[in-house]
Structures are given as C-alpha cells and as structure tokens.
Amino acid sequence: MPISAGRRPGRFGCAVLGWLWLLMGSATAASLQVAPTSLQLTPRQNADALWLTNSGTTPVQVQVRVFEWRQDTGQDQLLPTTDLLVSPPMQSLAAGQQQLIRVVRSDAEAPSSQRAYRVIVDELPTVDPRRSGMQFVLRYSMPVFVQPGAEGPLEHALQVRLIRLDDGRPALEVHNSGNSYAQLADIGLGPVDRPQIVHPGLLGYVLGGQTMRWPLDVPAARLAGATVSAKINGESAQTPLPAAPPAR
Numbered sequence: 001m002p003i004s005a006g007r008r009p010g011r012f013g014c015a016v017l018g019w020l021w022l023l024m025g026s027a028t029a030a031s032l033q034v035a036p037t038s039l040q041l042t043p044r045q046n047a048d049a050l051w052l053t054n055s056g057t058t059p060v061q062v063q064v065r066v067f068e069w070r071q072d073t074g075q076d077q078l079l080p081t082t083d084l085l086v087s088p089p090m091q092s093l094a095a096g097q098q099q100l101i102r103v104v105r106s107d108a109e110a111p112s113s114q115r116a117y118r119v120i121v122d123e124l125p126t127v128d129p130r131r132s133g134m135q136f137v138l139r140y141s142m143p144v145f146v147q148p149g150a151e152g153p154l155e156h157a158l159q160v161r162l163i164r165l166d167d168g169r170p171a172l173e174v175h176n177s178g179n180s181y182a183q184l185a186d187i188g189l190g191p192v193d194r195p196q197i198v199h200p201g202l203l204g205y206v207l208g209g210q211t212m213r214w215p216l217d218v219p220a221a222r223l224a225g226a227t228v229s230a231k232i233n234g235e236s237a238q239t240p241l242p243a244a245p246p247a248r
Contacts, residue, residue, distance in 0.1 A: 031056025032093075032123045034140045039103060039119070043110035043149040050101040050119065050142070054093035061124040062091045064101055069116040069143065071206070074173070074213035082106055084117050084144065103144060110149030114180055116207050117144040143205065145181065154180035156208065156232070159244035162223040163213070170220045172228065173213045175244060176206040188229040189222065192240050195229050203230070 033053040041048055054060050064086045067078035087102045103119060121140040147154065157178035165171045176182055184203040188195025198218045206212045216223070229238040 031058070032060055032062065032121075032138050032140075034121050034142065036142075038142055039144040041103075041105065041144070041146045043147055046108055047102055047104040048144075049103065050121075052091065052093060052099045052101060052121065054095055054097050057095050059095060060093050061126065062093060062099075063122045063124055064089050064091070065120045065122075066103065066144070067118050067120065069118045069207070071210040071212060074211060076204075078118055078120075081117065083115070083146075084119075086119065105146065111146055112150055113148050114154060114208055115146040115148075116181060117146070118142065119144055143181075154178075156180050156182035156206070158182055158206065158232075158241050160228050160241040161244040162226070162228070164220070165213070165215060169215045170218060170223050171213050171215045172203075173211060173244075174206050174241070175211040176208055179208045181208060182206050183233050185231045185234075186238065187216070188238055189218070189226040192227065192229045192238050195227075195238055 031054055033055055035051050035053070039048045039050070050064075052062055052064075066081065066084045066086050068081040068083065070077045070079060083106055085104045085106055087104065088099075091099050091101075093099055101121075119140075119142045121138075121142070123137040123139070125137050155178045156176050159175050159177070161173045161175075163171050163173045172187065174182075174184065183205050185201060186197050187199035187203055188197050190196050198216055199214075203214055204212060228241045228243075230241060231237070232239050
C-alpha cells in the first residue's frame with residue numbers, strides 16, 4: 001500500500017527532515033545526523049553507504065527502510081520494494097557512536113531507465129516512565145537514484161503552467177518530459193536576473209516523465225503571464241522555466 005511522502009522546505013538540501021514529537025520524556029535536543037543527504041548509484045555500482053551519527057549524550061534507537069519513489073497525480077508516493085536493501089535495518093547508537101548503513105542493489109543488472117527510491121531513517125522514541133514532558137524524534141528521507149545502463153545522456157526537460165487547485169489556491173504545475181529528475185528550489189517570478197523569490201529554498205523534485213503540482217502563496221493576479229524561474233539541481237543561478245502550451 002503506497003504512503004504519501006511528505007514534502008518540507010529546506011535550503012537546497014536533498015534530504016527531507018521531519019520532526020515528530022511525543023508526549024513522553026523530557027524535551028530533548030536533536031542528536032541523530034545522517035550523511036550524505038542523497039545517493040547516486042552508477043550502472044556498475046551495486047552498493048553505497050550512509051553514515052549515522054549520534055551526536056547526543058544518550059543512546060538512540062534507529063530504524064532504516066527503503067521505498068520505491070513514484071509520482072502520481074501530482075503527489076509523491078512511496079511503495080514497498082526489494083530492489084534495494086539496507087543493512088543493518090535496526091541499530092542502537094551509543095552517545096558519540098557512528099554506524100555505516102549499506103544500501104545494496106538486489107539485482108546486479110542496471111535498470112533500463114533511471115529509478116528513484118527514498119531511504120527513510122527514523123529515530124525511534126524511547127519509553128522511560130521516570131521522565132515526563134515531550135520527546136522530539138527525527139525522520140530523514142534521502143533520495144537514491146539508480147542510473148540506467150543504456151547509453152545516452154540523462155536530461156530533464158521542464159515546462160511549467162500556473163494553475164488553480166480544486167480548492168481555488170494558485171499553484172505551479174511542472175511537467176518533466178526528460179529521462180532524469182529535476183530538483184527545484186528558489187522559485188522566482190519576473191526577470192531572471194532579478195526575480196522576486198516567492199518560494200525560497202527547496203520546492204521539491206519532478207521525476208523523469210512525471211508532473212508535479214505545488215501551491216504558491218502568491219495572489220493569483222500576480223501569476224498571470226509571469227516568467228517563472230528556479231535553481232535546478234543545486235545550481236547557483238536562476239534558470240527560466242519554459243511555459244507549457246495552454247491546456248485544451
């Protein structure tokens with residue numbers, strides 16, 4: 001059964017960091033760190049690794065899972081998969097400890113097209129009846145891209161359309177007709193050399209061959225005929241996004 005992949009803004013980060021909190025334990029500072037924030041597996045590369053670090057003063061329990069990442073009807077979907085395996089999937093980290101997590105392809109043959117996955121790292125809550133208050137736990141969501149064995153360039157090809165969602169909110173619809181993902185950040189309106197940034201930081205990803213939609217907190221009147229630009233895949237400069245043909 002698919003689950004929705006939550007999207008939260010960040011500053012050019014590839015990992016999505018979620019805060020979860022429970023009414024248990026005393027208020028605790030975040031101590032779990034994950035690096036790197038994304039993985040790219042080449043056609044001949046069967047494995048890569050993440051490092052988990054407990055920078056706090058108390059042990060943490062960690063669960064690591066991997067999901068196939070798809071996009072459907074403008075939404076991210078995470079599906080169970082056996083294409084990638086993680087080891088170890090559960091780990092207890094002592095204060096100051098580091099742990100290597102291997103991400104391994106189950107099939108040595110490279111896929112025919114770029115495949116997308118997400119590794120979910122959850123800090124699990126601890127139960128201590130002697131403590132009261134709130135305990136904060138973390139969730140990290142790291143993209144993993146497995147590159148195809150077929151020859152030829154991997155490129156994104158974006159077109160945008162400004163639309164209204166069913167609830168009336170203005171939104172940005174982005175279609176990627178290319179064969180590779182695009183990460184979008186710092187959405188701007190107006191001239192590319194001096195745009196007004198209406199969504200600072202990470203907006204999200206559009207996988208190859210997919211369409212995504214994001215609401216924009218901008219008056220609809222300002223969107224009419226506006227030039228849209230973004231920083232793509234971590235580039236430092238704004239790139240204009242071509243307008244899609246009007247919907248028929």
